[in-house]
Amino acid sequence: MIKKELVAASAEALVLSLLAKGESYGYAIIQEVRARSGDELQWSDGMLYPVLHRMERKGLIKSRWGESETGRKRKYYSVKKEGQRMLAQHRAQWAVVHAVLAGLCEQSPA
Amino acid sequence: MPSSPGCASNHRPDTDEPWNRQDHNMNPLDQKVTDWRSQLAKTLPLPDETVRELEDHLREQIAELMREGLPLDAAFDVGLLRLGEAKELAGEFYRAQPGWFGIGWIKDRASLLLFGVVVAGCAWTFWHYAGILLGRDAWSLLLLFYIFMLWSDNRQLRRRIEILTRETIQKSTARQEKRSRLGFLRLLNERAEHGAKLVK
Numbered sequence: 530m531i532k533k534e535l536v537a538a539s540a541e542a543l544v545l546s547l548l549a550k551g552e553s554y555g556y557a558i559i560q561e562v563r564a565r566s567g568d569e570l571q572w573s574d575g576m577l578y579p580v581l582h583r584m585e586r587k588g589l590i591k592s593r594w595g596e597s598e599t600g601r602k603r604k605y606y607s608v609k610k611e612g613q614r615m616l617a618q619h620r621a622q623w624a625v626v627h628a629v630l631a632g633l634c635e636q637s638p639a
Numbered sequence: 640m641p642s643s644p645g646c647a648s649n650h651r652p653d654t655d656e657p658w659n660r661q662d663h664n665m666n667p668l669d670q671k672v673t674d675w676r677s678q679l680a681k682t683l684p685l686p687d688e689t690v691r692e693l694e695d696h697l698r699e700q701i702a703e704l705m706r707e708g709l710p711l712d713a714a715f716d717v718g719l720l721r722l723g724e725a726k727e728l729a730g731e732f733y734r735a736q737p738g739w740f741g742i743g744w745i746k747d748r749a750s751l752l753l754f755g756v757v758v759a760g761c762a763w764t765f766w767h768y769a770g771i772l773l774g775r776d777a778w779s780l781l782l783l784f785y786i787f788m789l790w791s792d793n794r795q796l797r798r799r800i801e802i803l804t805r806e807t808i809q810k811s812t813a814r815q816e817k818r819s820r821l822g823f824l825r826l827l828n829e830r831a832e833h834g835a836k837l838v839k
Contacts, residue, residue: 555692556699568832574696575723578689579731597695604692 531570540572540580541589542619548590548608549616555581555604581606589615668701671715682725685732697722707834709827717828720821 547558555577562570584590589612597603608616665673672694679690697718704714723731765781 554695556696573723573727574700574721575693575728576731578692578696582689582732597699601695601698602691603695604688 536570536572541584542623544580544584545589545608545612545616545619548606549613552605552607554606667711672698675719679725683729693722704831707831709831713827716824717831720824720828
C-alpha cells in the first residue's frame with residue numbers, strides 16, 4: 530500500500546491527468562485511480578472532494594451539474610487551460626523524480 | 640438537464656428531492672440518507688452543494704455494494720465507512736478552505752496585535768495617571784486586582800479540568816462501543832473488496 534503522504538502529493542497530478550482524458554465525477558475518478566493502480570493507491574473517498582474544490586478555486590478545473598444515468602443530480606468536472614498547463618508541469622516534475630529514482634535503483638545492488 | 644454550479648447560498652432547493660418531501664413513506668435508503676444528512680449538518684456545516692455531491696457518491700457506492708450482494712444496511716454502513724466520518728471529512732475540508740492560512744489567519748493575527756496595543760496603552764495610562772491620582776494606594780489596588788484575577792483564573796481552570804475529565808470518560812466509553820462496531824464494518828468492507836476482485 531502506498532503511503533498517505535505520497536497519495537496526497539500525487540493527487541493533483543492524478544486528477545488533472547484523468548480529467549485531461551475527459552469530463553468525470555468524484556466516484557468515477559476514485560474508482561479509476563484504484564483500478565489503474567491495482568488497488569495500491571487508495572484514496573479515502575472523502576479526501577478527493579476537498580482536493581477537487583481547491584483545484585476549482587485555483588482555476589485548474591471547472592464543474593457543472595448534470596444528471597447521472599439514473600436521473601440523480603451529479604457534479605461533473607473538466608480541466609481548464611490553466612489546468613493543462615499545470616499538468617504539463619506536474620508531468621515534467623514527476624518525470625524527473627522517476628528518472629532519478631530509476632537511475633539510483635539501477636546503480637544499487639538491491 | 641444540467642444546471643449551473645452556482646453558489647450554495649443562492650441554490651434553490653429542489654422540492655422533488657427526498658429530504659424535501661413532506662410524506663413519511665420514504666424508502667429505507669432515502670430515510671437512511673436523510674438521517675445521515677441531518678447528522679452531517681449538525682457536525683459539519685457544509686454548503687448544500689457539497690453535501691449533495693457527497694450524497695451522490697454515497698448512493699453510487701451503496702448501489703455498487705448492493706450489486707455485489709450486500710444487503711442495504713451493510714452496504715450503507717460500508718459506504719459511510721469508505722466516505723469517512725464527519726470528523727475526518729471536517730479535517731479534509733477545513734484544510735481546503737481558503738481561510739485556512741488566508742483571511743482567517745490574518746484576522747486572528749490582526750485582532751491579537753490590536754489587543755496587545757490596547758493592553759499596552761492601558762498599562763501606560765495606569766502607570767502615568769493612577770500614581771498621581773491615588774498615590775501609594777494605586778499599587779495596593781493593582782496588587783489586589785492581580786490577586787483577584789489569579790484566583791478567578793484558577794477557579795475557571797479547575798472547572799474546565801472537571802468538565803474535560805467527565806467528557807473524556809464519556810468519550811472513552813463511547814469509543815469502546817464504536818470500536819467493536821467498526822471492527823465488524825471493516826470486516827464487511829474487506830469482504831466486499833475481496834468479492835469485487837473475484838468478480839473482476
